[in-house]
Amino acid sequence: MLSATRPFLAHPFDDDKLKEECGIFGVIGLSDASNFVALGLHALQHRGQEAGGIVTYEPETGFHSERRFGYVRDNFTSAAIMKLLPGDLGIGHVRYSTAGSKGAAQIRDVQPFFGEFAIGGCAIAHNGNLTNAARLRKDLIERGAIFQSSSDSECIIHLMARSMQKTQAERLKDALRLVEGAFSVIAMTRTKLMGVRDALGVRPLVLGRLGEGWVLASETCALDIIGAEFIREIEPGEMVVIENGVVESTRPFAPANARSCIFEQVYFSRPDSIVGGRSVYETRRQIGVELAREAPIDADLVCPVPDSGTPAAIGYAAESGIPFGLGITRNQYMGRTFIEPSEQIRNMGVRLKLNVNRALIRGKRVILVDDSVVRGTTSRKIKDMILDAGAAEVHFRIASPPTAWPCFYGVDTPERSKLLAATMSEEEMREWIGVNSLKFITLDGLYRAAGEAKGRDAANPRFCDACFSGQYPIAPADKLDEGFVMTAAR
Template sequence: MPPAHPFDFGAIDDDEGDTLHEECGVFGVIGVTDAANFVALGLHALQHRGQEAGGIVTHAPDVGFQSVRRFGYVRDNFTDPETMAMLPGQLGIGHVRYSTAGSKGQTAIRDVQPFFGEFAMGGAAIAHNGNITNANALRRELIERGSIFQSSSDSECIIHLMARSLQKTIPDRMEDALRRVEGAFSIVAMTRTKLIGVRDPLGVRPLVLGRIGDGWALSSETCALDIIGAEFIREIEPGEMIVITDKGIESTYPFRPKRPRFCIFEHVYFSRPDSILGGRSVYETREAIGRELAKEAPVEADLVCPVPDSGTPAAIGFSLESGIPYAMGIIRNQYMGRTFIEPTEQIRNMGVRLKLNVNRALIRGKRVILVDDSVVRGTTSRKIKEMILDAGAREVHFRIASPPTAWPCFYGVDTPQREKLLAATMSEEEMRDHLQVDSLRFISLDGLYRAVGESRGRDASAPQYCDACFSGEYPVEPADMVEQGFRPKTAAE
């Protein structure tokens, strides 16, 4: 069975398929009492990066490696004393997963990370955030050489590559394996005595280091360090591997240096607003995006309303820059959870109304600016527009805090096929007509770069993000998808 991938979209509920999802978050600690409890708290803070399943692996000298992997929320699986008692030790790692849309209904518990492997020099567990773009080719090669895969995850390739390495230590085997891997990877791994963090040479996905008492923590985001009371020390650098033991931290750079290409959409949507990225508050960056959007796309209106919750900081920035009052015109049902992902047809047809409700008294008779983080397929945007008009709004104007999403992501984000992305087949004006709103404007790519504090350059010295979902310029060729028929952007485009 080939590994699941964001390019495989499948048939799912429109509202679920109209949002981009990060596929996972990773967390690990060493040198703390009851590591599993710290890992569970960290994963809880990273729940926004993956809601389908989670897993924790720990190690204690007297019992060895222990693992618990479950479907569902962290709070439902890793809070009861009986479960946590199964995970003793001062060293542990964890993972939260959001599977690709095409694999829904096919996921087995064996696909849930962290993955574990037993080697001649001892066991190792690994949790991976990102996506391996040459996983199909690696899998074929490994199977031909006798490897037996247990999951459909691209991440399992790393364990098999480590098993075939001739290096003498697990960190060295991991280096050896990752040199064969293309794409994006931020990894938290563990042996019996070591906590390991690795980031790919492009640094596409985030990974940070924290200090808690005499121990250490690795996390996808700084917000997870906050919840356990850890001090944020620094980001793991692109291409860096750190190995943490009771003797301290060893840092190496085992990969050929490349120009970093951090995912710019982490600033727009994926990361929590209370996290720090590149030394900047995500919240402040999103507010700056809203200010830039107001400069680029002004419009006369009575209210600026966010599409909650991801559009809130940008809406505040738009309001501050434009002088148009900010208002909570749409209220989110905070207790929705995922109860209605697979409901009856009648409930499913209610769609967005299960999650969002319009503040009618505020909206009636007003010209409303709705600020959202992105437009993917447009189905949710149309339903929200209809709700606003049903509540009596005079006009509806959409302002989007990212450029048009016209290309799929192959580096760890759940994205529809390109032909299902609205911006891939329509101009901005055609999208406005399709959504049937009074106006629709996206922030420009240059404007987005200005908002994140950089200029969009092409010379070797200029900072550059991965913006492939907007520009179609992929920093690593998606080899597996090209093999399956995907056509990357050409120079003419």
């Protein structure tokens, strides 16, 4: 088991994908709440594999907190650990660091965060990224705040401490009115479970019910694992407070046009989740259909890059009439915690986690369907593997437009100079990767796949697509202070 003080070793070959954000989960009114939270976090593990934490409340013994590096299954399954988390109210968080220290992992950066105020304790778990966190942090420190972590989320606790409101719910509203950026927040006091989404609804949050208890979660798949009924999504700009079995809803923020993250549909959410009222699997399958219409090619086999490329590859094959085949197999047991890589092992690259089905690939013109191209290094290695297996041709079809801009709303993207699409044209990328053809779905095609029949409305786009368009719906204040130059916001 990974201890709370041992650094978590990320997989050395996972640096060519956009990193997961975070996953949050909370329950109220369920005995042994920590067990339900652990199950919910297990279902959300794809959103963050670096670390996880759970906070619960039990009236006789108060608040209890356990935070660990590594997978939920390695840390929150033993009876001994779960006994440390009593109560029928609890929240949890799985993390991939999108803000804070990028050096050695620190347990103090692992959420949920907890604050003891004059009116009682409060714990929070945050999915997203605050774009004015550096400004807030500087101001708070100058006014006497003492930070324990490098996370932007801790700003919320300090802002709550400075609020003069009489209840924790009102203090949370005060704090969130001062922050900018993307946030879905789950918070808990001694008697309440609270959930909030920012005014644009960039990050997801859903409400469920299990018996007499209530559940808040990043995705519907986390409701499914505990048998909870999906009630509805928390709406952009909405705050719900659950106490004594009653759900109260308020609107703390000024109205705004919703702009949920479109990459939830492409990659981040699990395919068995419902996001924005739409099946993620169906959207990804439809992306493949649109790709086949926009970028047809004469070939013998449609092959997904596992696992995120699979639904789009199924759609591409069905629309094009070209046979679908599992030409690449993923080692499902490798995970992200791996041996310290020697140079010899590092040179093996993606072969440690992906292997080609040579009997299927040999002699064929292969269409590889992947979810995205970030740096392009993994695409080159996969192409080499396919050619080494005897493929006659290799064609890439990408289920998202070129990723040319960094995300500042909770996705850990490289700086712009390291994004392949920021420095190369599509043809230059094709030559650099070394494939026979390379085509990305258009932004209009992606919107059509997500249910917008007319494509993207440039004047009022439904989604946040800044990583593709460079049009940021929320000005990234801290990055602008650092000299970042963005296109005009829409």
